[in-house]
Amino acid sequence: MELADRAVGLLLSSISLSIFTYYTFWVIILPFVDSDHFIHKYFLPQDYAILVPVFSGVTLLSLLSVFIGMVMLKSKKKKA
Amino acid sequence: MKHIVKILSLLLAVSAFWIGLLQAAIIHPGYNTWLLPIYFVVSLGCYGLLMVGLGLMQFPTCPQEALLLQHDIAEAKDFFKHKGVDVGSD
Numbered sequence: 108m109e110l111a112d113r114a115v116g117l118l119l120s121s122i123s124l125s126i127f128t129y130y131t132f133w134v135i136i137l138p139f140v141d142s143d144h145f146i147h148k149y150f151l152p153q154d155y156a157i158l159v160p161v162f163s164g165v166t167l168l169s170l171l172s173v174f175i176g177m178v179m180l181k182s183k184k185k186k187a
Numbered sequence: 188m189k190h191i192v193k194i195l196s197l198l199l200a201v202s203a204f205w206i207g208l209l210q211a212a213i214i215h216p217g218y219n220t221w222l223l224p225i226y227f228v229v230s231l232g233c234y235g236l237l238m239v240g241l242g243l244m245q246f247p248t249c250p251q252e253a254l255l256l257q258h259d260i261a262e263a264k265d266f267f268k269h270k271g272v273d274v275g276s277d
Contacts, residue, residue: 116243123236134226
């Protein structure tokens, strides 16, 4: 089904583009904007700009290692 | 396994270089020194995801070749059934 593939591809690229623009705005543009501009309402405080990626990166790495560990254990059990 | 070791050692070298640069320079310490490297890592991840999405969208499916392949498979199965080989998976 190429339509399903196209839809998933479109979804992935739109997610990545939106994350990129939001994060770029947050990190690079917002520090140069006056602090009583209305746009600051839509963005969390800047400390979260570090916490959120680090936290999600650590979660992703731990999930990956758990998955790899489970696969290794399963293959070892099948051999023995 | 060697690839992982190579990539990890490269990462370690880059971070050591960055921390050395931080110690030597006159940037005020605190949270904000981590902001730029994390921004680069996030943008790298975003770029990878974007490439995957674009590749998914442009993947060619070749319907005529798929049909020809099905014909070839049926022909091969027929040939082997007449020779007596067990091909049953239908």
